[in-house]
Amino acid sequence: MEIELAFQDFEEQKTLSDSKDFFLIETSSKQEIKKFIEKFNIQEKDLFLNQFKRLLDDSNFEYGFSNPAEHYVREALSNYGLFVRNWISEIFIENLSNEKRTSSILKILMHLDSEELGCQGVSIALAALSHKSNAVREDAIRVFENWENPNYITALKSISCSEEWLQEMLEEVIAYLESL
Amino acid sequence: MVSYIRKIDYGKWKRNSGVQNYKELSADVITNCLKTSQNTLSLWQFNSDDEKTDALLAIVSGLEHLDTIDVIVIEGVDLNGFSLLKTKGRTPFIDFKNNHFDLNNLNYRLLGNFSEIVHKAVESNKVIRITRGKAKGLIKDAIDAEKLKIEEVSERILSKLSV
Numbered sequence: 453m454e455i456e457l458a459f460q461d462f463e464e465q466k467t468l469s470d471s472k473d474f475f476l477i478e479t480s481s482k483q484e485i486k487k488f489i490e491k492f493n494i495q496e497k498d499l500f501l502n503q504f505k506r507l508l509d510d511s512n513f514e515y516g517f518s519n520p521a522e523h524y525v526r527e528a529l530s531n532y533g534l535f536v537r538n539w540i541s542e543i544f545i546e547n548l549s550n551e552k553r554t555s556s557i558l559k560i561l562m563h564l565d566s567e568e569l570g571c572q573g574v575s576i577a578l579a580a581l582s583h584k585s586n587a588v589r590e591d592a593i594r595v596f597e598n599w600e601n602p603n604y605i606t607a608l609k610s611i612s613c614s615e616e617w618l619q620e621m622l623e624e625v626i627a628y629l630e631s632l
Numbered sequence: 633m634v635s636y637i638r639k640i641d642y643g644k645w646k647r648n649s650g651v652q653n654y655k656e657l658s659a660d661v662i663t664n665c666l667k668t669s670q671n672t673l674s675l676w677q678f679n680s681d682d683e684k685t686d687a688l689l690a691i692v693s694g695l696e697h698l699d700t701i702d703v704i705v706i707e708g709v710d711l712n713g714f715s716l717l718k719t720k721g722r723t724p725f726i727d728f729k730n731n732h733f734d735l736n737n738l739n740y741r742l743l744g745n746f747s748e749i750v751h752k753a754v755e756s757n758k759v760i761r762i763t764r765g766k767a768k769g770l771i772k773d774a775i776d777a778e779k780l781k782i783e784e785v786s787e788r789i790l791s792k793l794s795v
Contacts, residue, residue, distance in 0.1 A: 515641065518697035536667060563697050592641045597764055617646045621700075628765045 459605075466586045491501045500528060501541055505553075508543075513559040515594075529568050539573040551585045558591035568597040574604075581611050586618055597625040605629050634708035637687050637760070638732065641665045642702035645754040653721075654748035662747050672734040673746065675706070681720065687731065688760065689774050690723040692767040695785050701764045704739070704753040711749075714742060724784030725774070768793055774779040 495523050507521035528536045540557065547553040558580055561573055569576075577599075580592035588609075596604045613619040644661045653659055666673060674686040677792025684705075691703065714735050735746065753759065762770070772793055773778035782790065 466657065515699040516639070516692075516701050518696045587643060587647065594699065598698070615646070617642070622765065624761075624763060630709055631765070 465629065496532065496535065497539055500532075500536065501543065502541075504528075504543060506526065508553045508556045511556070513556050515559075518563065519559075521556065522563050525560050526564065530563070534570070537570050540569075541572045541576060543581075548583070551587055554580065554585070554588050555591050557590065558595055562595040562598045566601060578607055581607065585615065586615050589613060590618055590621065593622050593625050597628060600629065600632055602629050602632055634677060634679055635684070635707065636677050636706045637684070637691070638673070638675050638706065639701055639703050640750060640759075641693055642754065642759060645751065648751065648754070650718070654744065654751050654758050657747055657751060657753070662743065666694060666743060666747060666750070668738055668743070671738045672717075672736045672744065673738065674721075675716075675733045675735060676728075677708075677731045677733055682730070686728050686771070686779075688762055689780070690721060690725045690728040690731065692762055693725050693771055693785055693789075694723040695767070695781055696788060698757070698764045698767050698789055698792055700761065701767075702759050702761050704750055706753060706756045713745070725780055726784070727779065731790070740758070758781040783794060 472626070479523070503524065504521070507524055509518040512522040513519055525536070525540070532608060544554065544557050557576065561569060561577060566573055577592050577595040580588050581590055583592070595606070596608055605626060613622055633738055641664065644665050648657050661769045669736045676690055678684045678687040688703065688778065692701070715737045716737045717734045718730070719732055755774060771780065771785060775782055
């Protein structure tokens with residue numbers, strides 16, 4: 453099996469972020485690849501999780517504007533793609549009872565393209581639609597509004613909000629997506 | 633009649649809907665949504681319906697992302713007792729920069745009074761919602777009418793407008 457990986461010296465346990473070189477390795481060992489991915493996942497993951505959580509707590513999130521947390525995630529996604537999407541999912545699940553962090557994650561997602569976020573991003577937004585906090589549900593609705601993908605109309609139509617203002621917002625977003 | 637608009641986080645204020653006395657408003661809604669800078673808060677003034685549209689354009693054209701936003705409408709008379717200072721607004725809508733005002737010299741008492749004004753405006757529906765779709769339309773129309781220079785609008789917003 454041939455696989456393209458980016459690392460300088462696997463044996464010396466350097467992190468992926470140190471590497472500027474890509475090269476081919478041949479291996480018939482799924483075990484070796486799995487070991488590499490696990491090692492990368494632990495080293496870079498901790499760095500990402502700590503920084504991301506700090507930014508979630510400290511950044512100022514205001515509708516219409518960017519923030520440091522968003523920039524950090526954007527950069528991390530361009531460097532580490534799938535890994536970052538998985539890590540964000542983990543943080544979201546871990547912090548479901550933390551309204552601020554959950555809302556902040558959604559405020560980041562609404563400023564990124566759904567393609568960058570993959571199925572993990574979509575799953576986060578779908579799960580958030582049913583959150584007990586109306587602040588979180590509002591942000592989930594906004595995520596779908598910004599993603600502008602009519603494929604999610606069905607999901608939006610499957611929920612209803614007891615708060616009149618939020619239900620109006622939901623209906624406006626559905627109408628908007630239907631108009632696209 | 634002189635009026636003003638200010639961007640607010642509508643959801644935060646609606647979550648305080650049951651509050652009768654503004655002194656019972658949650659701390660978060662005041663500290664997060666009415667965040668002062670050098671004891672000032674930003675407002676945009678308008679004097680007619682046409683100018684109201686311009687005021688909305690001044691706000692949305694200065695955004696970095698086309699999120700749905702909400703603004704409250706405040707009548708000039710409600711700001712008696714406040715100090716208002718004309719300052720250059722930050723907006724790509726250059727012709728409207730001079731319609732920007734700061735509520736200045738704010739203190740604990742005045743911030744409380746302004747919170748009451750905002751709370752009442754939200755409760756009496758003096759709120760204008762500018763959805764993502766409406767914001768796109770406002771900006772596009774303004775570019776077409778040459779009220780707004782394309783190079784002054786953020787690239788991220790332009791990429792969503794197909795201009």
